[in-house]
Amino acid sequence: MTQKRKFPKWFGITLALILVLGLIISYKAYQIFLGASVTDSQKYLYVHTNDNYENVLRRVRTENIVKDADEFDMVAKAMKYPASVKPGRYKLEKNMSNRRLIGNLRGGYQEAVALRFSNIRLKEDFAGFLGRNFEPDSLQFISLLNNEAEAEKYGFTKDNFYTMFIPNTYEIYWNTSADKVIERLHTEYKKFWTAERIAKAEKQNLTPIEVSILASIVRGEALHNDEMPLIAGLYLNRLKKGMLLQADPTVIFANNDFTIRRVLFRHLAIDNPYNTYKYRGLPPGPINMAPIVAIDAVLNPAQHNYIYMCAKEDFSGYHAFAETVAEHQVNARKFQKALDERNIKK
Structure with a gap:
C-alpha cells in the first residue's frame, strides 16, 4: 500500500497564517472601500470650479469630511479620481463609504x-x-x-x-x-407669464413689467394677502383716472429709509421718479420683489370705486377705503390720532 505523504507541521501553520492574513487584508480592504467612512460634520462637500485633486483632498482633511483622509486618498487614487475632478455641491450622508462618495465625485453626481x-x-x-x-x-x-x-x-x-x-x-x-x-x-x-396672464394684463392696459411694478406697490401697502385685490383695484382706478398714485411705500423707497413709519411732508418733498406724490403713473421700476400673490391680485383686482385708503386706526394692518375726499379725511384723522396717541412721530 502507498503511504499518504505527510506535510511538515510548519507547512500547515504557515498555510493557516497566510489564510488569516488574507482574511485580515480582505477585511481591511473592504473597510477602506466599502465601510462607513463619511462623518456628520458637514452636509455637503463643495468642489469649486478649477479645483484640482489636491484642493479637494485638503478640504476633505480640514473639514473632517471622512474618518480617515489617508484611506480616502488611497481609494480615490485606486478609482482614478484625481484625473476626473468635477465641480459641484455633493451631498454627504453619515457613514457613506469612500467608494460611494468618490463615485459621486468622479461622476459629477451633485445635488441641485x-x-x-x-x-x-x-x-x-x-x-x-x-x-x-x-x-x-x-x-x-x-x-x-x-x-x-x-x-x-x-x-x-x-x-x-x-x-x-x-x-x-x-x-x-x-x-x-x-x-x-x-x-x-x-x-x-x-x-x-402664460397666455392667460398676459391676456389679463392687457385687460388692465398693462404690460407684464408694469403689472409687477404695480404689484410691488401693492405688496408694500398690504400686510394681509386677502386685502391685495382691493388695494390693486384702488391703484388701477387711480391710473385709469390719470391721478397720482400717492403710494407711501414709493416715497419710503425714494427716501431710501425703510425705518419710516409715518410719512411726513419732508419725505414727500423728495424729487425722485419713485415719488408717486410728485410723478404721475407708475415708477420706473419695482420697489420690492413682488410675490405671485400680489401679481395675481393686479391681474384679478377687486371691482369697486375706491380711490382713497388709509391704514385703520386699530393697527390691524388692514385699511379703510373711501370713494370721496371727505370720507378719506375722516379715516385719515382717526389714524393720525392713533399715531399721536402711540407717540409715533416718524
Missing part, C-alpha cells in the same frame, strides 16, 4: 440647490442671497443686475430688470455661473 426666495426688498439683497447659495459671489450677481446691456438682452431696462425674478422654488446646480443663473430665471419668468 433648491432655490427658494420671496420678500427680498432690493436687488442688492437678492444679489447677496444668490451669492450665498451659488459658487459665484454677490459682486458677480449685482454687476449683472445693474448692467443695462444684460437687462436689455432679456427685454428689460436696468430700472425694471428686477421684475424678471418671480419668487418661487427652483432647482439649479451650485456651480452654475452667474449669467447662467440669470438666464435660467428668465426661462422661469417666461413660463410664469
